[in-house]
Amino acid sequence: MLQFAQFGAGRIGAIHAANLAASGRAALRHVVDVHAPSAAALAAKHGATVSDTATALADPAVGAVIIASSTDTHADLVIAAAEAGKAIFCEKPIDLSLPRVDACLAAVAKAGVPMLVGFNRRFDPNFFELHRRIQAGAVGSVEQVVITSRDPGPPPVSYIKVSGGLFRDMTIHDFDMARWMLGEEPTEVFATGSVLVDKAIGEAGDIDSAMIILKTASGRMAHINNSRRAAYGYDQRVEVHGSAGRLIAGNRVGTTVEQADGKTVSTDLPLHFFLERYADAYRIELAAFLDAVEKGTPMPVGAEDGRQALVLADAAYRSLTEGRPVTIG
Amino acid sequence: MLQFAQFGAGRIGAIHAANLAASGRAALRHVVDVHAPSAAALAAKHGATVSDTATALADPAVGAVIIASSTDTHADLVIAAAEAGKAIFCEKPIDLSLPRVDACLAAVAKAGVPMLVGFNRRFDPNFFELHRRIQAGAVGSVEQVVITSRDPGPPPVSYIKVSGGLFRDMTIHDFDMARWMLGEEPTEVFATGSVLVDKAIGEAGDIDSAMIILKTASGRMAHINNSRRAAYGYDQRVEVHGSAGRLIAGNRVGTTVEQADGKTVSTDLPLHFFLERYADAYRIELAAFLDAVEKGTPMPVGAEDGRQALVLADAAYRSLTEGRPVTIG
Amino acid sequence: MLQFAQFGAGRIGAIHAANLAASGRAALRHVVDVHAPSAAALAAKHGATVSDTATALADPAVGAVIIASSTDTHADLVIAAAEAGKAIFCEKPIDLSLPRVDACLAAVAKAGVPMLVGFNRRFDPNFFELHRRIQAGAVGSVEQVVITSRDPGPPPVSYIKVSGGLFRDMTIHDFDMARWMLGEEPTEVFATGSVLVDKAIGEAGDIDSAMIILKTASGRMAHINNSRRAAYGYDQRVEVHGSAGRLIAGNRVGTTVEQADGKTVSTDLPLHFFLERYADAYRIELAAFLDAVEKGTPMPVGAEDGRQALVLADAAYRSLTEGRPVTIG
């Protein structure tokens, strides 16, 4: 049974640890977190030991790591884990700096360890099925992709400041989704944005609302729209237009109850919280990581995917700043 | 932590055992099943012991039992468990014979043990929310209920023969749902039925398609339609009409993917398998049992509910046989 | 161009006259109504003459009549029109008394004139398409039909008193729909009902809420639920279960606008008013009458259909009164 060291015992770390326990295929051996009570609680819950990084990575019984700590620690942990020969499950983003991401990729390549980057949405059953149908030819050749990605509410400005900004923190998921659905690398990015939700976000140097167009060499196009606030919940939809039809993956709702009264016919709002919306995705993502490690097959979302999404995010910022489309690669 | 003895290690028993383990609030101590390998496998999976009935019930560490064995064993187990002072979680139906059900109720009442009857659908989040809204007055006074309940495919005729027939095996869930949604006891039952799906079911003395009308003393009405086969999957819907509006709880689907091509706009079929359709319901049902045992509060679906659904099923058979509405109580 | 005499210049008469004018295939020549101002207004609008019954029917230029006067006048007008050799478009019901309906059918048969009975819902594009698919085998052999038919609000009690009651006034449409969808004649009717909406309806000797089950010789079943009030609008749905699947025809809504806010996702209510809900149906119904007259083909809904729906309504009243299922034929 694969033994894990996990870095980060916060909200997302707790999810991964719980999925690991429930998988019945792996065990949590070490928990590392700068916040000692969190580490202790998570370790206790899953029968693991609180460790420091060096100890955890030096343990020969550990075959894999989950990196779910704060973003600024990811790169060092990836490199150290690679050098220790561990399989790596790393939350997105690998890092906010492309050179550091490249250093990670180099370390991973040199060590020959498998690495999955946590683009959890690829494992959402809805988006996964949509993509499966594209692959199966259900709508012919892909021509245009429209991604709606709107958070229920903005994070605190303190988080915004260290997040790398909207494109690297939030849109990065959508860049990955666009690449996956387009089936081709975008070669041009045009991004525009505004501060419409919260002036404090603008004062922190970021935007809270954005629209983006990506284009590939063969002329396929993708549109992304983002907002840090959606009054009605977490809005996560993908629409793909192909030569033979259209595929849409919509939001998940709490219940199927429909109420008709003297005013309207109403149904449930989309699930509000990302941990709830993507609960299945996180579970399946970890299972996919375990599958790939166990069978030695390629990771479904690899380090290169993590890098490429950041390339698009960086290009989007350049486009936003310079007011022109930016060419990639 | 509450310790359980579980009777029955089959398909539904495996579900309850897994939910018990995942609850983190209770432990499985004994597994009893006439089929030794099933008992051994389930016991091994959850760190329990394979026992016989007497041993399991004699264990003072056991506080509660799950009865998920074949229907003909339920009544004896209920009575024995009651006499042993255990809290009882009993799969529906309690028994196919009303006198035996009454014997169970007497034993339970005498022992003063809590008992939940496994009408899992009450715990389905969709039906639960619909019912909650009725209680909250969302549609005023309830007037009519329409229940659609259609299985994806018929069970083997061997099962039909011991099932107690359509009304006691399948419709019994709908009778319970009707009672719950109506908010009043039905006092009249009219049932009619046909063999439209499989002649062998008719040859076994049962029907495979039915329509029923229930009526309460105040004039509220409920309709149930059943079939042992639905080509498109497991069709489980409830519609409630009140003085101020309408509530509908529809089917659950696998994904939200919608495909439009040259022919149609299509979406996913309803979830096909009852264990998948009601996975949440089974989990919540067990949690509700644990809550009630821990807090000493009344069971959300008690022994009397189990009895009353059987009274309606018996009346439906009398109505079907005699070709007239049958009065109850 | 076919010339019409129309009896009845009220709400429904105005609809038929307007559709006739818009068809470009027929002309209104005589308008007859006991209420002179209504007759004058409708005649003026369509360039017709206000006449009395004798004059209108004696006019050799008149090839067809529309009977849209009060129900108690239908039978005499049908017989007179038949004897005058005119093609007959008669609003439902032909009459509230079966012997008088039979007298009408005899007169029509003797005269050999074509007659359409105004079961407008057969021409609703939604129900028509549903029926077309049944015929095309889309769901295999029909097994069960569920008809939801609920008015937005009750008519005045004065109308209730002359209406023939819920089953002959309102459910008669559903009886026709059930016959059409079942593809077989019902041989058994069980009806139950209550006064839940308006006590005055009960005091007038009628019910305002009903549930019905019909059964055919081969065992097919249909359920109808009725209410004189639906807070959310005019609820008119048909659901057909066959051996190979299910067809549902839902309500029409005003717009496709969906609104999501902090509380719900809401869409439009069903169209509220029957003239709006069935505007297309009335137009297509008249065109179908004109087609059949012009081509000499059979009427899509004939006098016999009008009779058979009344037979079911009468049986439903007997069932309601006697508290037992009633056999037909």
Add this chain to the structure above:
Amino acid sequence: MLQFAQFGAGRIGAIHAANLAASGRAALRHVVDVHAPSAAALAAKHGATVSDTATALADPAVGAVIIASSTDTHADLVIAAAEAGKAIFCEKPIDLSLPRVDACLAAVAKAGVPMLVGFNRRFDPNFFELHRRIQAGAVGSVEQVVITSRDPGPPPVSYIKVSGGLFRDMTIHDFDMARWMLGEEPTEVFATGSVLVDKAIGEAGDIDSAMIILKTASGRMAHINNSRRAAYGYDQRVEVHGSAGRLIAGNRVGTTVEQADGKTVSTDLPLHFFLERYADAYRIELAAFLDAVEKGTPMPVGAEDGRQALVLADAAYRSLTEGRPVTIG
């Protein structure tokens, strides 16, 4: 009763003439078309006279004109009609050249005649209701608009060549819709496009697939996606995100029939043909024109709106050609 001269007796001219006749509020007096048989047929159908332009405009009985001839004739006719003092209903676009449009606007202003430009979609009940709710504050302050506008199939290349190209021919409707929904003038346009549907369109110097982002001075954004082909029909949707929620107006379908079988749950495709999809819109548009002429109120879509949409289309072409966002105004 307002008397009309109509220029153009083709497909769209026939629609307007029929709506005019059905309105009961206006009459067609002159029909002018270079194709004599079309003019004769339409004139005959509506009791009008075939005329030439000079005669029609010189007729003092004529109060208004409908300009539904080929695009290259619009500007001359607008100017001549304005000089003749007639109210003007002009199909979109006014002209493909901005200077000529300005000449039209000058002539109309000088003559003081009312002019409606045929952006029919503003009168579609779905989009109209969506806009009404924006105005009513249903979703707070508008932040982002997403417009999906995809034709069922490309027109012949011969038409493409004289159409002014995708942005002036097809997207021009979406530019108008975006302006209307945004509630502010776009000040920046970024457009990109590809030839993905038909190489012959590319050889004719145009594109067949496009994505566009518009931005206003206050930072509101709109996205438009276009294709000359949608395998599943005419796809016309508008989505508006505001500070307090989201509004979506979807496609119209033929019937509400839903079919569930062993494979999928399927519903009707969107209405395929624009004349069917927008039948209500054309009728309401003409009524709005008549209302404004009769009451002397402002036109709901005026000449300036026609100009502004062309400004956006021109800017989109500049953006496409120059590969950069283009600033307006």
